[in-house]
Amino acid sequence: MKGWWEQLMHLLNDLNEMGVVLSRVNNSCRTASKEPVNTFQTVSSISDREVNSTDSDHSSIIPIQNKVVCEPEEVLVPALPETACVERGYITPQQVYNLLNAEEGQPALYDPYYMLILDCRSAERYKESHVVTARAAVTVIHPELGCLISCIELQKYSIILLYAEEGCSPVGSVKARADSPDLQRCFFQLSALGMDPVILLGGFSAFHALYPFLCTPRMVLLEPERHTLTIYPSEILEGALYQGSASQASNYRIIKNLHITHVVNATANCPDTFPTTLCYLRLRLSDDAQQDLVEALPLASRFINTALKAEPAGRVLVHCSMGRSRSSALTLAFLMEHRRWSLLHALRWLKERRACTAPNVNFLRQLLTYEEQLFGSRLTSLDDIRR
Structure with a gap:
């Protein structure tokens, strides 16, 4: 009799444990039959082969009925985006890339007054290659004649971007003045005119390393020429x-x-x-x-x-x-x-x-x-x- 009683108790314990397991399953999963009729297959039910297929028919959304949809086992902990620390007055190559390719109705670069880009390197380096739509700085800020464009004309531009060959030192620092004197001169002359110019972080060399296809030896300034550019x-x-x-x-x-x-x-x-x-x-x-x-x-x-x-x-x-x-x-x-x-x-x-x-x-x-x-x-x- 004792052995029979122990077997019964073990059976009751097993059933109890099974009930706990079933309870957890029921709490974590819900069947599609409780959802609206047109439910969809979840990510977990689609194989890697289908997700990575080059055949568009295989990777299209397909209505699936009577599928078990499981809730995530645990919720995510929110995080904040990490942004790079950039010196005052500088802009990163990635930001310049996105500005060059910005679209509002039509590509912003098609507008001649959208962005004034000044190449503050030598004339030889400019002729070899420069950021698309850039002008040689000397055509705007001359070392002896000063600003060749009126303040009214300058104010038409949404953005004024300057760049040297390299450079990331704080604007106005001794090192920045020594590394790129022409750029620093342009920066402070434009600032004195009430403009708010920005400098390409790392200069032309950093931008060219990432986006060589947005650099050219051609001078592209006029609107018809701009419309030929790839956005x-x-x-x-x-x-x-x-x-x-x-x-x-x-x-x-x-x-x-x-x-x-x-x-x-x-x-x-x-x-x-x-x-x-x-x-x-x-x-x-x-x-x-x-x-x-x-x-x-x-x-x-x-x-x-x-x-x-x-x-x-x-x-x-x-x-x-x-x-x-x-x-x-x-x-x-x-x-x-x-x-x-x-x-x-x-x-x-x-x-x-x-x-x-x-x-x-x-x-x-x-x-x-x-x-x-x-x-x-x-x-x-x-x-x-x-x-």
């Missing part, structure tokens, strides 16, 4: 993540010069242009109030992260038709999940690098929900991101 996607993470338009994604020169290896195509109809040479994730999305991103956000985030962490690391271009709404939503999802930034911080980061960023209100609301799923609580309000 590149915005660089969101240096040498890693880019965001742009469908036309840029189909331009072989851009793909080659940026060393793009992976593309997220968020358009409804634009085809994958280079399916035999690039790895595509095709998400057929519409930029409207009805488009559901429940599948697209984690899928794009995972695809981008996998590409950037590959050996060797890939370079990813995220695009929609104009590179403003759909592509922005997918880029933001990646920054939130894999950089652990709140939606507010991710949006600020993105807008600093791509000023035309404008996800529609429907996408913003879904991104707020995604933020809550990732971090366990809502960190951003709709009012914060619509200001």
